[in-house]
Amino acid sequence: MGDGARHIPEATVSRLPVYLRSLAELLDDNVPTVSSERLAEMAGVNAAKVRKDLSYLGSYGTRGVGYEVEYLAFQMSRELGLTRDWPVAIMGAGNLGQALANYGGFTDRGFPVACLIDADESKVGTRIHGIPVYAPADLPGLVQELGISIGIIATPATVAQAVADHVVASGIKSILNFAPTVINVPEGTFLRKVDLALELQVLSFYQEHRTPDRV
Amino acid sequence: MGDGARHIPEATVSRLPVYLRSLAELLDDNVPTVSSERLAEMAGVNAAKVRKDLSYLGSYGTRGVGYEVEYLAFQMSRELGLTRDWPVAIMGAGNLGQALANYGGFTDRGFPVACLIDADESKVGTRIHGIPVYAPADLPGLVQELGISIGIIATPATVAQAVADHVVASGIKSILNFAPTVINVPEGTFLRKVDLALELQVLSFYQEHRTPDRV
DNA sequence: GGTTGTGAACAAATTCACAGCG
């Protein structure tokens, strides 16, 4: 066991998955050690940032040598809580919900899609891409039985807040919101958002103002 | 005309679309003016931040009153470059590409999906959700003819860099990357990324470390 | 009175630069 790191900055936390992906590539290629310089190149950041970020996890490097890939990958997975699966429920079996259910990337990375939830009676009881569709009222039971820990909101914006409330009431503590609206959650619930059109609007801004190199 | 704002901070730019969405709601409800306080509530930030952010666009508020919703929305749209459409090309007609093509949110917000591009010969020439599928070699011509300005990369990670290079070579200056890998673009090309699994991994971290209220 | 717009104070994040160690 043993630890030694506490309070990792938010900015660092959101870069850890990027480093982990790079480490996975290196593992695939049987590369035994990696320098901060090389890891920075792979992750698209600079070397000082890599070293500072990794230092929050502990002193896992060796001066003059670099980081042992396998060991660092293990420590990072552990820190990120990725040594176990986190089943997710996708709220909304419309376009976006179905697409996400069919997107292999979640299951591959330890986030199996346990169920889809939709209010449409005609969808309940069917399977979409192999994933069973349940009614909203079934959610609390599913959370218990399947150990669902994350809710992905893929509903229209109009109902997103109500759906989020139901997700929280069902005992889920983490929400990833794809609906293009702000939702509020109580203390103790973690919320992140992905706003697809927002990203395009930001690109539009920088296209108008032929400003920087990389945004 | 007249202007008066220059060099808007990145953090502000990525909040502008959120404010704009709130303003659109207020417009729908025929609300004539809005205070920074109310706008902050709708956008999920605090009032001081709203005022500072809006001040970069110019002095569009009235002390003691607030901001005129319609006027502010117009100025913001103009600043974001949203007074015209920006046609996009989706690279990759697999799961994710098809889902994005079918996702109404892009077209609705001024980013019509002009085409899908896929290397698979059997898909080329067909239509998916009404969007025509072309071969990669057709891209430069399409950029010219359809005025495509943004490329959305929805290919597997393995080919994402090559696809990005092709997008850039075809004359596109803005890229939104959905592939779970880092891609490099030359100076003068704008790049943003959406990493779906990354967001879940960050939630996993905070779930392990029962840390904050909101992430 | 009410609300904006903004300098000044503060906090977070990034980068520098080098001592410390293998």
Place this chain on the structure above:
DNA sequence: CGCTGTGAATTTGTTCACAACC
């Protein structure tokens, strides 16, 4: 000698607090 780990410096972003103005 090479590369990490980290304090210090710098930059960027946020929040405060209040004068300016309607």
